[in-house]
Amino acid sequence: MCPNSTKNENIWFDELSMPEAEKAAKEGKVVIIPCGSVEEHGTHLPLCTDSLQAEYIALGVARKAGCLVAPPLRYGLCNSTRNFPGTITITFDSLRNIMVDILEDFVRNGFKKLLVITGHAGGSHMTAIKLAGKTVVTNHMNENDRPRIMVCSDYDFAFDLRGKDFDDRDSHAGTIETSRVMAIRSDLIKGKGMQNFPNLPRFEITPDPERYFPSGVMGDPTIASSNKGQKINNYVIDQIVKLVKELEQ
């Protein structure tokens, strides 16, 4: 069964039948493609933390804005956490290629409005997905009904709240991320985690960045709460609903 889905809501793309998929394409439905990672998130959060958040937000947006949600890609490209136990990364080329394949085949099926939401927001991961989007829109740039693709992370919006409701250094597995997962899957939280605000070098390339955050955390998970998480998740959903409206124009 698809994650977070308990009944047939006609939201998960791959729960549609063939005629339903054809009809949805003709109707110009926006398809959201959630992307996550398999990545350490401290001692207190699961490896699927980024996937959970992207999928939860995708479903929330789809319910509000009437979109479809594609089967999630639960692998991503993780650099700074790579040497921790549990992080399973794919390469830049693999991520870019699979995203090109997925986006191109939605376009071939007649879906011209696509939105990738990635819960993992590392720099090279984002670049690989954006380049995939660029390849696909460029492939179709001379067509009348050319596809439109947006790529964002839910953290493009969640981090708006840093410096307001949250410490402006809060990041990986910190207050915001821990709160959000508490609100989505509290059963997967294991203890409180440990506060750590690392001083990562700005320019030096290091083979073992984990020595700056040995607990796997960048922020303060000890002050996280489900209540905070629900507010952040609602805020993110509302912001991404606006993106869908832009795509529909």
Ligand SMILES: [Zn+2]
């Ligand atoms: Zn994360």
